[in-house]
Amino acid sequence: MELIEEIKELKKYKEDNDLTIAELARKIEADDTTVGRWLKGEVKPSFYSLHKVRRFLSDTKTLKELKTLETFSDEVNRDHIQTESDINYLKQRISVLSDIEDLDTLVTELNITTKLGNLMRDAHNTPF
Template sequence: MELIEEIKELKDYKENKDLTIAELARRIEDDDTTVGRWLKGGATPSCYSLHKVRRFLNSIKNSEDPKPLGSFKDKVTREREQTKKDIDYLKQRITALNDIEDLDALVTELNVTAQLGNLVRDAHNTPF
């Protein structure tokens, strides 16, 4: 009997990790006799057992795959750089707002000076 793809992967995993059938069966939460028959081609897993095998294979693929961690680090780095840019932008805006507040005080001073200038001019234009 030809082994289905999932059982081939399971068999490769067992051999690569040098596991006994009992250890493998415990990891996929199934009976060791049944798992042994699958690996030898004497039986095909039921739909439910095949689901458990697939779930196990997916879990080991996800835990052994360094790619997701690398992409996570890349994402964190990009987010950190964007945060730095946002902070720099906000600092520039705060500086600009402070400059505007300084300008407000300067405009007020200029208005007062202009009013005083108008008063002096009017005083010189008015005969005594």
């Protein structure tokens, strides 16, 4: 008997997650012997059991999508934190550059004061 699509997906989920039949059966709230027979293709699930399998598969897909979104969200948060850090660094650098511009003014004033001091010295050393 060929497996129906939902049971193929269930079997793939079991293999991908390295589950025993008993573990898988607990997850879908079904009898492990029955689940084992579904996976072997010996019997098809009843309408109610098929509904539970579909609901389980839908929930696992939704959970997987949410984990993908969480991963994306984590990446966005890391990028946001890094961007804030970069902005703070740039603000510090701009502040330092502003201080340097203030120093330029002080250096200019110091040069003028030095020239005036030299003129005064030369004036005092010159005989009248």
